[in-house]
Amino acid sequence: MVERKRWSEAFSDWFNEVIETAGILDKRYPVKGMNVWLPYGLKIMRNIEKFIREEMERTGHQEVLFPALIPETEFRKEAEHIAGFEGEVFWVTHAGLDPLDVRLILRPTSETAMYSMFSLWIRSHADLPFKVYQIVNVYRYETKHTRPLIRVREISHFFEAHTAHRDFEDAERQIREDLEIFDRLMRKLAIAYIISKRPEWDKFPGAFYSLGAEVVMPDGRTLQIGTMHNYKQNFARAYNILYETETGDHEYVHQTTFGMSERLLAAVIAIHGDDRGMVLPPTIAPIQVVIVPIPKKDAEVDVYAYAREIAEELKVAGIRVHVDERDIRPGRKFYDWELKGVPLRIEVGPRDVEGKTVVIARRDTLTKETVKRARVVDRVRELFDEIMENLHARAREWLESHIKRVETLEEAKEAFEDRRGVVEIPWCGEEECGLRMEEVLDAKMLGTPYPEEEALRLEGKRCPVCGGEAKFVARFARTY
Numbered sequence: 001m002v003e004r005k006r007w008s009e010a011f012s013d014w015f016n017e018v019i020e021t022a023g024i025l026d027k028r029y030p031v032k033g034m035n036v037w038l039p040y041g042l043k044i045m046r047n048i049e050k051f052i053r054e055e056m057e058r059t060g061h062q063e064v065l066f067p068a069l070i071p072e073t074e075f076r077k078e079a080e081h082i083a084g085f086e087g088e089v090f091w092v093t094h095a096g097l098d099p100l101d102v103r104l105i106l107r108p109t110s111e112t113a114m115y116s117m118f119s120l121w122i123r124s125h126a127d128l129p130f131k132v133y134q135i136v137n138v139y140r141y142e143t144k145h146t147r148p149l150i151r152v153r154e155i156s157h158f159f160e161a162h163t164a165h166r167d168f169e170d171a172e173r174q175i176r177e178d179l180e181i182f183d184r185l186m187r188k189l190a191i192a193y194i195i196s197k198r199p200e201w202d203k204f205p206g207a208f209y210s211l212g213a214e215v216v217m218p219d220g221r222t223l224q225i226g227t228m229h230n231y232k233q234n235f236a237r238a239y240n241i242l243y244e245t246e247t248g249d250h251e252y253v254h255q256t257t258f259g260m261s262e263r264l265l266a267a268v269i270a271i272h273g274d275d276r277g278m279v280l281p282p283t284i285a286p287i288q289v290v291i292v293p294i295p296k297k298d299a300e301v302d303v304y305a306y307a308r309e310i311a312e313e314l315k316v317a318g319i320r321v322h323v324d325e326r327d328i329r330p331g332r333k334f335y336d337w338e339l340k341g342v343p344l345r346i347e348v349g350p351r352d353v354e355g356k357t358v359v360i361a362r363r364d365t366l367t368k369e370t371v372k373r374a375r376v377v378d379r380v381r382e383l384f385d386e387i388m389e390n391l392h393a394r395a396r397e398w399l400e401s402h403i404k405r406v407e408t409l410e411e412a413k414e415a416f417e418d419r420r421g422v423v424e425i426p427w428c429g430e431e432e433c434g435l436r437m438e439e440v441l442d443a444k445m446l447g448t449p450y451p452e453e454e455a456l457r458l459e460g461k462r463c464p465v466c467g468g469e470a471k472f473v474a475r476f477a478r479t480y
């Protein structure tokens with residue numbers, strides 16, 4: 001197994017270098033926190049979005065597209081939401097030379113753009129459940145250290161699903177559906193994750209509760225790669241979103257949202273990558289198989305024709321394949337495609353042409369095997385499945401080896417010094433004890449495991465701050 005770069009000083013350098021050299025983003029754009037998507041990176045992101053759209057289709061969410069500019073009057077309707085985002089929005093104050101009479105904000109997320117329209121669109125129980133989503137760029141004036149894909153000021157692939165329901169129970173059903181959608185998506189990316197219910201003091205502004213999905217990055221810090229929020233009727237009251245019930249009464253709808261972004265790609269790059277660069281799951285790789293002809297001078301066989309014939313057969317089989325005919329050394333080609341994370345490389349030399357064989361090299365295990373020409377398509381497909389299994393197993397092993405259950409703050413501090421990751425501590429549930437633990441550990445409380453039943457084994461356990469009976473397991477981590 002190739003030694004992975006683990007710790008922050010190596011990992012963040014590795015990450016920034018891969019983003020640049022593998023052709024994902026160009027960070028030289030002259031606005032801080034805003035980057036240019038390069039063709040290869042954009043193709044990967046589009047493949048991820050394809051799976052998101054499939055899930056939206058499967059679960060009856062309709063795609064919409066809202067304006068990016070929101071009038072201040074709309075933005076200021078829900079008190080908690082304003083408080084949460086006021087310091088994070090970009091303002092548009094002029095059109096041409098004229099100051100605007102109503103200032104506009106660039107959407108940081110689209111609740112305040114959508115919900116006045118929901119109020120016009122939703123009239124009756126027959127309109128519910130109402131389920132829409134969009135994948136757009138949103139803008140947040142992040143003041144912490146910006147990082148490509150991870151913490152940007154223009155989130156260029158912001159997925160936001162917004163739903164409305166007749167009651168709390170149906171909104172809860174939607175949250176369960178979001179968790180299932182997310183789990184199916186994570187399987188496609190071979191990513192292992194945990195879901196935590198955010199503490200009261202760290203919910204999404206305007207939410208009744210928030211769930212966060214976290215992965216553990218190679219430097220041991222966690223990255224939030226998805227969130228689901230139950231808003232109850234908080235926004236419906238502020239935006240007057242009412243529906244007529246079967247008995248003719250009028251009720252405020254219950255709402256939820258579900259959000260993800262290009263952080264999904266950050267997680268794929270970070271978690272599956274190794275010292276040679278990216279390792280892409282075949283599900284989202286723009287090129288799934290690269291064929292490298294290896295000519296020998298004065299050998300009369302034509303390795304290029306053989307390579308093209310194999311490429312054609314793979315293409316017809318629906319596999320994304322590329323023949324690298326550049327006039328450079330094969331070793332240089334191997335380097336380039338390994339950096340770009342292409343899951344399989346097929347090498348063909350004169351001996352392969354004569355023997356009707358090919359050599360297939362796996363990117364995830366860096367192993368090679370010789371395969372009969374006639375078996376190429378079948379073997380490639382088998383290897384894709386093996387690679388997905390292997391990547392998912394490695395991701396799960398990594399995650400599970402970075403979650404530690406302790407009983408005291410001292411043990412927690414040791415755990416963080418040792419390998420960071422997620423530390424689970426018994427907790428009484430009182431806010432001041434939670435905040436105290438964050439302070440002592442210099443870490444954020446991710447929340448409590450969700451669904452709760454997974455986490456018990458608390459009998460007799462005490463809160464390490466107040467000594468009170470522990471009712472919850474609290475998760476802490478150093479986060480991005």
Ligand SMILES: Nc1ncnc2c1ncn2[C@@H]1O[C@H](COS(=O)(=O)NC(=O)[C@@H](N)CS)[C@@H](O)[C@H]1O
Binds near residue numbers: 108109110152159
């Ligand atoms: N600055 C950022 N850069 C990249 N991704 C981000 C950034 N801020 C948030 N995200 C991602 O966007 C997801 C949704 O953002 S959020 O604030 O948690 N939730 C919302 O905005 C809700 N309205 C759901 S759409 C987060 O889970 C996180 O994965």
Ligand SMILES: [Zn+2]
Binds near residue numbers: 429
């Ligand atoms: Zn306590």
